[in-house]
Amino acid sequence: MPKWLGASAIGALVLTPLLGLVFAVVDRPADPLTGATPPLFEVSAGVGELLLRSILLSVCVGVGSGVLGTWLAWVEHRTRILGAWSVVTLLPLAMPSYIVAATVRSSLSPGGWIGDALGLPHMTGFVMAAIVLIVVTAPLVQLIVGASLKNTSAAEEEAAIVLGSRPIRVFWDVTWPRLRPAVGFSCLISLLYAISDFGAVAVLDVPVLTWRLYLAVENQDVARASVLGAATLVALLPMFVAARAIRGGVQRAGSANARPVNPRPSGPRAVVATAVSVFFVVGLGVILPVVTLLIWVGDGWSRSLPFVSPWGSIGDTALVAVAGTIVTVALASLPAWSVSEEERLGRRKGWLEDGVYLTSALPGVLLALGLIIAAVRFTRPFGAEAYGVVLASGALLMVGYATRFVAEVFAPLRVAFGALDPRQLESARVLGAGPWKRFRTVLLPGVAPGIVVAGLIGFNAIVKELPVTLLLGGATGLRTLSFRVWDRYNEALWHDAGLAGLWLVALALTSAVLTIRWRKNA
Amino acid sequence: MPESHPLAIDGLGHAYGSNRALSGVDLVVKSGEFVSLLGPSGCGKTTLLRSVAGLVSPAEGSISIDGRIVNASGSIVVEASERGVGLVFQEYALFPHMTVAENIGYGLRNANAERVSGLMAVTDLTGLANRKPSELSGGQQQRAALARALAPRPALLLLDEPFANVDAGLRAALGRVLTRLVRDEGVSVLMVTHDQDSALAMSDRIVVLGVGERGGFVTQDGPPEDIYVRPATAEVARLGGPALLLAAQASGETATSALGTLALHAPRQGPVTVVIRPEQVHFSVDPTGNAAVESMQFHRTHHRLRCTSPAGEVDVVVASNEPLPAIGDRGFVRVRGPVWALEGA
Numbered sequence: 049m050p051k052w053l054g055a056s057a058i059g060a061l062v063l064t065p066l067l068g069l070v071f072a073v074v075d076r077p078a079d080p081l082t083g084a085t086p087p088l089f090e091v092s093a094g095v096g097e098l099l100l101r102s103i104l105l106s107v108c109v110g111v112g113s114g115v116l117g118t119w120l121a122w123v124e125h126r127t128r129i130l131g132a133w134s135v136v137t138l139l140p141l142a143m144p145s146y147i148v149a150a151t152v153r154s155s156l157s158p159g160g161w162i163g164d165a166l167g168l169p170h171m172t173g174f175v176m177a178a179i180v181l182i183v184v185t186a187p188l189v190q191l192i193v194g195a196s197l198k199n200t201s202a203a204e205e206e207a208a209i210v211l212g213s214r215p216i217r218v219f220w221d222v223t224w225p226r227l228r229p230a231v232g233f234s235c236l237i238s239l240l241y242a243i244s245d246f247g248a249v250a251v252l253d254v255p256v257l258t259w260r261l262y263l264a265v266e267n268q269d270v271a272r273a274s275v276l277g278a279a280t281l282v283a284l285l286p287m288f289v290a291a292r293a294i295r296g297g298v299q300r301a302g303s304a305n306a307r308p309v310n311p312r313p314s315g316p317r318a319v320v321a322t323a324v325s326v327f328f329v330v331g332l333g334v335i336l337p338v339v340t341l342l343i344w345v346g347d348g349w350s351r352s353l354p355f356v357s358p359w360g361s362i363g364d365t366a367l368v369a370v371a372g373t374i375v376t377v378a379l380a381s382l383p384a385w386s387v388s389e390e391e392r393l394g395r396r397k398g399w400l401e402d403g404v405y406l407t408s409a410l411p412g413v414l415l416a417l418g419l420i421i422a423a424v425r426f427t428r429p430f431g432a433e434a435y436g437v438v439l440a441s442g443a444l445l446m447v448g449y450a451t452r453f454v455a456e457v458f459a460p461l462r463v464a465f466g467a468l469d470p471r472q473l474e475s476a477r478v479l480g481a482g483p484w485k486r487f488r489t490v491l492l493p494g495v496a497p498g499i500v501v502a503g504l505i506g507f508n509a510i511v512k513e514l515p516v517t518l519l520l521g522g523a524t525g526l527r528t529l530s531f532r533v534w535d536r537y538n539e540a541l542w543h544d545a546g547l548a549g550l551w552l553v554a555l556a557l558t559s560a561v562l563t564i565r566w567r568k569n570a
Numbered sequence: 571m572p573e574s575h576p577l578a579i580d581g582l583g584h585a586y587g588s589n590r591a592l593s594g595v596d597l598v599v600k601s602g603e604f605v606s607l608l609g610p611s612g613c614g615k616t617t618l619l620r621s622v623a624g625l626v627s628p629a630e631g632s633i634s635i636d637g638r639i640v641n642a643s644g645s646i647v648v649e650a651s652e653r654g655v656g657l658v659f660q661e662y663a664l665f666p667h668m669t670v671a672e673n674i675g676y677g678l679r680n681a682n683a684e685r686v687s688g689l690m691a692v693t694d695l696t697g698l699a700n701r702k703p704s705e706l707s708g709g710q711q712q713r714a715a716l717a718r719a720l721a722p723r724p725a726l727l728l729l730d731e732p733f734a735n736v737d738a739g740l741r742a743a744l745g746r747v748l749t750r751l752v753r754d755e756g757v758s759v760l761m762v763t764h765d766q767d768s769a770l771a772m773s774d775r776i777v778v779l780g781v782g783e784r785g786g787f788v789t790q791d792g793p794p795e796d797i798y799v800r801p802a803t804a805e806v807a808r809l810g811g812p813a814l815l816l817a818a819q820a821s822g823e824t825a826t827s828a829l830g831t832l833a834l835h836a837p838r839q840g841p842v843t844v845v846i847r848p849e850q851v852h853f854s855v856d857p858t859g860n861a862a863v864e865s866m867q868f869h870r871t872h873h874r875l876r877c878t879s880p881a882g883e884v885d886v887v888v889a890s891n892e893p894l895p896a897i898g899d900r901g902f903v904r905v906r907g908p909v910w911a912l913e914g915a
Contacts, residue, residue, distance in 0.1 A: 203659045204664075204665060207659060209651050211718070211722065221665070225665075
């Protein structure tokens, strides 16, 4: 497959929203009454404070989830405390942050089922947002650091022991240098997640860039949105550069075919610390949200409130998620194939991979803004109606999903393509198989498990996605479950929000469990 | 007071769940001695080595190092970090984020640049002090691992399959470095290997482990010549190198076999199995002979012939400077010198 095809796909996905953001800055629209372009100081008022708060929140989340996730990874791979149950701490991965935030706020604040019992104050603000985002991102750290822990070499640690080192020194001298890139990288991923998140901060009333950017886009205040968007990019850029620098270290760390370290029995302090951390992550991240959603629904039934049928939203969600997944996987396959080919030939340059990660680093709100402005500009020559047609067709929504999640589905696809042995295709060719037969009998069976995993990851991400769905999907007339949860929650119709939320969680959990099972085959 | 040896193992036994790995193993390594543990896969030789290092807690028996009991009745008395032994891992296990010099100096209580540079010199690593392990060849990595293990001047050095990841060309050279270093450092060595050539060439003594229903056990303990020439069992004979095991009828100092009457190393009576090494077998060309050359391979210093004979297929070694028969030539197979006889056919 020619490399330019993969490069073009990624180039288009990166450049379209970025061009849109450039247009947004250039086009700062004139005031409809006075005809004057608003001065920059006017639209940028308070942006510095928002920027500072966004950075502070993301740093708190990065550090918090780094510590918690690393501990959970250690518990999973180095102790026997949880055994096979250690996967339960990964469950919050399937929970949308806005549902966790909404249910935590509702249940812990006065009037909530826990808040009333314990007499708690209103659970909103910076600290609560940080806690919710730590709970949601800690499993990401657990996964990344856990993969690194699994690849550490027992022989290296044993060598240090035999040379006279006590366990603490073995950890700092031998284990930690192996883990450091993974811990740093996963902290940055949590940091990027936190700075990009808009649902949880909006629900918990924390004025940060993404939430204000969403409001500006919703109010069609392009001038303000462009300044907020630029500020978000300023905050993101150093984090992205740092993540890029560390990513290579994560890939290099660990020993291929290393004999893994066997889990060891733990003391009572480790058991207590594990119990507290599991209670924190699973309790706040899964049990409390699900119970609260059930209470909302039960409350609606007991008061005979009218429910909006969820079937339409389930159908819309399935339609949007399946279509979005197909588009995303198809587009991600092009660079995944090119990168795996480069690796096979030993000419890995990495810029194509960087493009993939850059594409997905844009927060959903910023991405949606960029795509909207780009679509307005590009459709202008085709008449005033053209933009509306494009938006209503769902094409922009599909591009939004593909851009947002291309990196997530890229990783398993690259692994699947990379594992293909070109000699198998050559053998089939020498044995007389034509291109179609080679594709059907050798290529497809080889990469199919990887494609299924990529598809499940994409499906899960799209089902939970909020800002792109709200800003680009509204005009399509489709009302997905995430759209319905957000819409009903903001109108205080909690019974409806609860029902849609339960279906959403069920879909997300199912796809997450299937991903874990299929990953073993891929 | 009993004599204290660098290593003394008494009645060692261990199991992984329901799988017995070792049973009733007794072993002593004397001061300055190079002992190899030779045995097939699954005989528990690595478990034994890891037990001595303190990385496995054996269920039964005791281990003492330099007269100090480190394991007794299934519990660790002295932790691995306090045993003061050197261990070279099969996969070397160099710390990838440290330089070669940092790796070698890791086990030293106080930084000692002289000791590190001295060991680098004798292991041919001079000039590579600031390299990372990933920048070294396989042979250099192995020498660095050896230097790291020797740096704290252990009384006992444990080697776990040290030649497993080295090609045949490097093996002999590394073996020479190892034996020279061990002699210069005055360290006693216990080496685990399944490579009979290395064990025979380097060891003062070889302990052969067999696999039984109750896990690995010692089948023979003796100098390399004994293991090769006077094996205790047919398994030991095979572990020692290529051998023709032939049923024979012994009567005093000779035995009658399909290859004729054979002289024995030690008198025996009744049915026996004689152990004949290829270099003991001679093929003489004779058109009336009852054997024939079937195939031939060239091995630099000699040719190895495979001949059909009244005793079945027999390997014959012909030195490169001796006249060589052609494939298909007929002749007689004869055994030179005395052979070892095992009781029973």
